[in-house]
Amino acid sequence: MDDTVGEGVPPHVASEFYLWLWYTSDGNGGTFTFEDGSVAQCWVEDRLAFRSAGEEKVSAVLTGESPGTTPEARAAVRGGKVLRDVRLAVRRSDREYSVTLRGPAVELAGAKVPGLVRAGDEAETVYERMFLYEELHWVVAQLFRAFGRERASQGWRESVVPAMRAWLEARA
Numbered sequence: 001m002d003d004t005v006g007e008g009v010p011p012h013v014a015s016e017f018y019l020w021l022w023y024t025s026d027g028n029g030g031t032f033t034f035e036d037g038s039v040a041q042c043w044v045e046d047r048l049a050f051r052s053a054g055e056e057k058v059s060a061v062l063t064g065e066s067p068g069t070t071p072e073a074r075a076a077v078r079g080g081k082v083l084r085d086v087r088l089a090v091r092r093s094d095r096e097y098s099v100t101l102r103g104p105a106v107e108l109a110g111a112k113v114p115g116l117v118r119a120g121d122e123a124e125t126v127y128e129r130m131f132l133y134e135e136l137h138w139v140v141a142q143l144f145r146a147f148g149r150e151r152a153s154q155g156w157r158e159s160v161v162p163a164m165r166a167w168l169e170a171r172a
Helices: 011-027 071-078 122-151 155-170
Strands: 031-033 039-052 058-063 081-092 095-102 107-112
Touching: 011 039, 011 081, 011 095, 011 122, 011 155, 031 122, 039 071, 039 122, 058 071, 058 081, 071 081, 071 155, 081 122, 095 122, 107 122, 122 155
Parallel strands: none
Antiparallel strands: 031 039, 039 058, 039 081, 081 095, 095 107
């Protein structure tokens, strides 16, 4: 099965995915369990970029430690802005990553992978870095799959959307 993220994704779906990641990571302590039983922690790290609905250009950026906890971030969404970019921290096992999910195609940008676990020859170093980048991409793909399953479920409009609205209002 292909783990491609973002190809052919309508712009509103990417924005919903970013908001869902923010909401879900805030609500469940950032713990996600994937179909294969593996677990990863994921949370908004230090950047949220918003755009006005119907536009592509970024109109507001919040940076700093935990911008997702600020009243300004929630006010932007309540005011009709949608997420265009989100900087995530990801922890899987003992490895920590950082990546920006950007734009309507859910592009991975500015990825930071853990330091090398073992020393070795140049080929081993390259293979290890390849593994780390592949793992990060796999985690993002799994997050997107989890979102897609929930987004396509009967409960999306009936329970998830109202819960997200309540979450936005409760943090005002």
